[in-house]
Amino acid sequence: MVAVGLMLTASFFIYEATSSRRSRSLAKEVITAAVASVFLGFGSLFVLLASGVYV
C-alpha cells in the first residue's frame, strides 16, 4: 500500500513538473525526481519482498 501511494505521488509530481514550458527550474525538477525515485525504489523493493521474491 505504501508503494502504491508513493507511486501516485511520483506520477503527480512528474506531471506537474512537465506541464510548464519555458519557466521551469532545473533544481525543482531534479529534486522532485530524486524524491519520487527514492520512494519508488523502496516501495518496489518491499513489494517484491512481500510477494515472496526475496531479492
Next chain:
Amino acid sequence: MATPPPPLRRATMLLVAILVGVIASTASADLVITRADRRVSAVDLTSHIVRVLASLKVRCSALFLCFHFVQVENVGPDPVSQVLISFPNIQAKNLAAIRAFGTEGKVKGQSTVLPIEVVQPSGAPPELTFFSALLPKPLEKGKILHLDVLTVFTHSLQPFPEEITQAEAQLVVYQDSAHYLSPYPVKSQSLTIRLPGGRVESYTRHPSAKLVDSELKYGASEDLPPFSYLPVIVHFENNNPFAVAKEVIREIEISHWGNVQITEHYTITHGGAKLKGEFSRIDYQSRPYVRGVSSFRNLIARLPPRAHSIYYRDEIGNISTSHLWSDSKKTQLEIEPRFPLFGGWQTTFTVGYGLQLQDFVFYSDGKRFLNITFGSPMEEILIEKLIVRVVLPEGSKDIEVSAPFPTKQWQEVKYSHLDIVGRPVVVLEKPDVIPEHNLYFQVYYKFNNISLLQEPLMLITGFFLLFVACIVYMRTDMSISKSSPSYLAKLQWDEVQATVQKIQGLFEQCLAVHDKLEASLRDLSRTGDIQSCKAARKAADAQFKELSKELKPLLTYLQSSPQSYQIWPKVEELITKEREMQEKLMTRHSTVVDSFEKKLRGQDIENRIALQQQKIAALRQEVESLLEYISEI
C-alpha cells in the same frame, strides 16, 4: 536353488587363495582379538543399504549395516596406539561410512568415538583395504579394549534374478565372510545375519549355521589365524523399497532480507530387480500386495520446522499428490510420484521450500555462518551423487566450509535478482550419500550490513535515471529543421504562453491584494482601528502601482507578438475588469473608513456600499472565469 552370480564367486575364490598365501607375512603379534561378534541386518533396508545393527529401525533397504563388536587384548610388550580393521576390496568399494567407538576395560562403560583413517601398512596385500582406529591413549600390555565398529555398505544386495515380472517377489543375494577378516589372530567370533522375513531361498551350509526365526547365525569358531576368510552367500526375499537417487542437486540460497530458500532436484530410480514383461494397472490396483509387491509409491521427507512455501513439481507442472503435516519439531512431507516405481523405472521431480533466516544463519565474532544439514531430507534413500550448492548474498567475502566428512569443493557465480557482479556459490559434491550422512555442516562468510542497502539503492538509481531521461527529453530541442515556418510559429507560441503565464501570476497577486483590503475592512469592523486600515490602504495602493508597472512590458510584448491574436482580447478584457474592480474597491474602502470616522451605524454603512458590493462581487467572478479560460489555453 539358484546359483549365485558367477563373477562374484570367482572373486571370492581368488581372494581366499591369495589370503592363504599371505597369512605369514603380515601377521602382527601384538594384538589378539579375543571375541568378535558381527551383526548384519538387511531388515531395515528399503533400498540397497546394508545396515548392521539391530536397534536401528530405519526403513531403507539399499544400505547394509555391519556392526562389529570386537574385544581386543594387547598381548605384546609395547603399548599399542592403533587398531587395524581390514575389508576386502570388493566390500570396501561399497563402503559408505565407518565409525568406531572404543571403551577400555572389561566393563562396558562410556565409549568414545575414535577417528578412523585409511592406511596402507607395509607388506599388506593389495586386495585388502585397511582402516586404522586411533586410540586416545595407548593400550597397555595386558589390557582389554572393547571396540564397536559400525560400517555401512551400499549396493551390497544384488537382485537375483535380475529381472522379475510384476507378480513375483524380489530376491536378493548377500555375500560375506563367516570368519572375521582381521590382521590379528582371533580367539572366538560369530556372525549373525538378520533377514527381513519372508522366505530364504538358500544359504551356504556350514556345521555351525543355524536359521532361526529369520535370523541366520554362523556360530562361534575358535582360534582362527589372522586373515582367515570363509565366504558365505545368502539368497533371500527382500521386498522393502529400493529407492536410489541417481543425482540430487540441492541449492540453498541465503537472502539477508529474511529467507533461506532450498530447492532440490531429484532423479529417483528403483534399484531392485528390473520389471520384465508388461505392467498391468488393473492387477496392480486390485491386488497390490500380490502384484507389484516390490514396488513403492510414497516417499517421505522430514523438513525442518517452520518451513513455508513448499512446492513439489516436475517438468510437466505441479504434482498435487502430496500431503503435509507440520508440528513444532518437524514438517513432514509425503510425496507420491506420478506413477508407482517398479524395478528399473525412474522419475524426476523438484521439491522446494523456504526457511526462516534466524534458524540457520548465525553470527560469531565477525563472521556469519550457515548451519544446515548436508544430505537430503528424504528418508530411506541412497544418493549416488549429491551436489550441494550454497548461494551466498552478493558481496560476501572470506568464504570457508567446514563439513564433518570430506567432500569435493569449488566455487561458482550465480546471477540472480538485482545482481551486478553475481552471487558467490560454494559447491560441495559427494558420492554415495546415505542417511547417516545427514549431519550439519557450516559455511562461514563475511558480509557487510551496508551492502544490504545496495539493492534498494540500485532500484532507486534505476527510477531516478528514468526521471532524468524525461527531464533531458523535455529540455532538449530535437527538431530537424530550425527555420521552417511551423517551427518558428511554435517558438513564438511558446513565448506567448510564457508571457501569459507571467501575466496570470501578476493578476493572482492583484487578487491577493484585494483580499488583503477586504481583510483590513473586516478587521476595522471588529477592532475599530482606523489607522491600521488606512495604512493597509496605502500599502495596497503601492502594490497596485508596482504590479501595473510590471504588467506594462508584458502587455506590450503580447500586443506585438503575432501569435497572440486569440488571447489578446481576453487579456484586454481582463485588464479593464480588473481596473474597474480596483476602483470600486478603493471607493468602498474610503467610504467605510469615512463612515467609521463619522461614527455611523452599521446599517448605514451597509446601505452605502451595497451597490458597490454587488458590482465588486460580479466583477470578481468575471475576472476569475477569465483567468481560468486563459490558463486552459
